[in-house]
Amino acid sequence: MNTTGLELVDVFAAFIILGLFLLLGRFLKEKIDLFKQLYLPESILAGAVALLLGKEGLGHLVPPDNFLANQGIFPQDVTTVWAQAPSIFINLVFATLFLGETIPSPKEVWRKIAPQVAFAQILAWGQYVVGLTVTILILTPLFDINPIAGALIEIGFEGGHGTAAGMAEVLDTFGFEEGSELALGLATVGLIAGVVTGTILINWGRKKGHIVSETENNLSFQESTNSSETVQTEYEDFNKHVLLDPLSINLGIVAIAVTLGWLILKALQELEALTWAKIEIEIMNYVPLFPMALIGGLIVQITMKKLGIDHLILRPLQKNIAGVSLDAVIFSAIASISLTVLGTNFIPFLILAITGITWNIAAFLFFAPRLLPSYWFQRGIGDMGQSMGVTATGLLLLQMVDPDNKTGALESFAYKQLLFEPIVGGGFFTAAAPILVFQLGPIPVLTLTASLLVFWIVFGWVNFKV
Template sequence: MFTLLNVLFAFVMVGILLLVARFIKHQIKILQTLYLPESIIAGAIALILGPGVLGAISVALGVSPDSSLTGGLFPEEMQAVWSESPGVFINIVFAALFLGETIPNPKEIWRKTAPQVAFGQSLAWGQYTIGILVTLLILSPVFGVNPIAGALIEIGFEGGHGTSAGMADTMTELGFPEGGDLALGLATVGIISGILFGTALAHWGRQKGHIQTAPTAVDSGDAQFQETAEIESSRVLARRSSLMQNLLIDPLSLNFGFTGLAVVIGWLILQLLTLIESLTWGSGGLELIGAVPLFPMALIGGIIIQVVMKRLDLDVLIIRRLQERIAGVALDLLVVTALATINLAVLGANIGVFLSLAIVGILWNVLAFIFLAPRILPVYWFERGIGDMGQSMGVTATGILLIRMVDSDNHTGAFESFAYKQLFFEPIVGGGLFTAAAPALITRFGSISILFLTTGLLAFWLIFGIVNCQRTQKKLQSEQTEPTPPATMAR
């Protein structure tokens, strides 16, 4: 057990590690070129100085077991706090995802972003399909790995560090304790390879003439610091000032209250679903909700709060920039603590499984971008597709970074399409409901059944995307070939 003082010093140490990581990144050019977030560097430092690396080296060198070095530089209580943190902070990250966002008419969004949704969904369901297939044919027969491994590419690549850490407890409960460490390792490989391959593809796209805008390199700032919130109008600022008058509360505290409320609503939804399951299909032995974590429900809770506040004309109290900062701090804490507590022995014992999933995942994402994006995205396929590829290999910030590399002035509308796509994407995959339920579904129904399901969904989105692309291109061509009416002669 740990005390509140242990918790305080554990997070103080995370802050110090982030400062050290920022200094190191400023000194080492390659880390800047890779646009690695400081949280990943800080987590790697904590891992190296912890029991997994420094402690193991000390033991190998014959240092006395009583020496503090055998446990690394961080006290056992601090390690205990860190090990519990990822599963907590992932809920805050997802609760804030849609708070403060403008949620337009879904029909209008769909009309504009249907191709983007089709490509993003194809990438995600393809990760499941290829992951389960490789696990069935190679990994389980050769390495004896748990069938849940088939879901790790999507959890690690599409979901990222946050989802990987948040799913660790679920996979442990389902008898696959090494799954969390493997997913975190894949998430790390994904974000690095996403930036490396994305940068290489951007160069290739310029040479081949696939980029239709004048691109400029991202020469300042970091991926995680790029603002996505819109500049607020004077009307919004005046309305907020009126509502906040005489309220002695910091806007950040108020917005954290909305984030917390979203988590509570998500918890209530999860409890309600658990109750429904126990009274219906669960009474026959089919239990799924118990393996679903809280964070996708917290996302739904955030959407509910945003919609209700909009109806009450109080949505101006939710400040998107502050919600991004709340989620950003939570994500930094999550990534640092998750990486700091990776069990390297587990990765070493499963190196064949890890490398196989990493290679297959990278190949699928890169080849899908090259061959599928031009056939699904009717206009500006390169600029719009590279953002989805970046997100599917790392995090949303990676996708934004790659879009800025090829369309820094947003001439193509790629950023808006990428952003609106999340409304039809995040609630399902990439950390959404299916991502959370996938391990339980594989355990309950078997890999073959889920393979048929994911393959069917992949086929649906591919067919829809290709047909929709062809229709859109024909419509655009017909509009371009229509004769222009003659100008009226001046009298």
């Protein structure tokens, strides 16, 4: 083993193994009907298998004198790379969110999706309120859990595996080393619960007549084929004008977005050092890079559009870059989970999971029909899915209730992200919440989030009630 540090060959080996396990995840999903029915991503299945075969699984099951003890089947250098990968690749995921997208005017966006924004914000801020409440009243007094645990429901449910993994370094900085494992566990439970409870609610909605103007067919093979043909056509058109591979161009554009995000973060850190840090309030020094990478991507998109060179950005390729990066984030994060930590904090983990799931379902059933002016079930189920299993789960549930997009729920859901993701669900407040709890304490943050929850309830109720 290399004792002086990782070499490139170690990183190469780690990602070769990662790729093989992703294929294994695909094989398991093809062969086991339960995984198909739950719509579990291959990266989660692959990460779970790697976790069981690694030091936290097999490494603890074999006798102490066995060569697999305390490491499993993977060399230490490989697991070291995996442990570092989530906080790196999450930046690529967020940098690509706006690249290649049409950015409408703020007025147009607000007109179309204001009710959707209100409902989504209620779900997100409510997760902070219930999480901080149970932490203050139960988890910290009875289990001596770090008060930052109150933010973990939103980090794990709204933010998902990528955000949970990306926040690991921040949580470690504040002495909450078990926080990232708890957040990753919540992200896994939330994703599964989002699909399962979403499917149950959809069946209930059909029986009650809440789902209208939709057909029962799934996305067809022909649609998938057409999508592939579109990508191929864009590749061919692109290659007529440039000699560099389109993927290389688009990776370079992502690199610019990440670099801009890094510069913005450094500038804000310098501003903080000159201003409010002097009164011992520090936030920007603990904020991770990925929210700034999102802003960097937005700046790149707008700038290239104004310069007339936005045709260089191929949205299908940006989605592919994000998809590969997210697979790497999810796999490596799950493969690196400490089962020992989860076992030690099982009861607090269970309390947070049940609290978060209960809030999301209750908020969907109560607020969605009262705040969303049309097709409340279709528009609400997407946000509920996102609130427990990130954006992909929301899109999955939308596909199940409105596969042909006859209700317009998909557009509302998509445009809402512009006014949602930069704040919560992995945005600025998600990144700042642990910092605020650490700096100010849980009660002031509970007061702040409860006030924001009340604001969005009143705003939605007054303007969009039916």
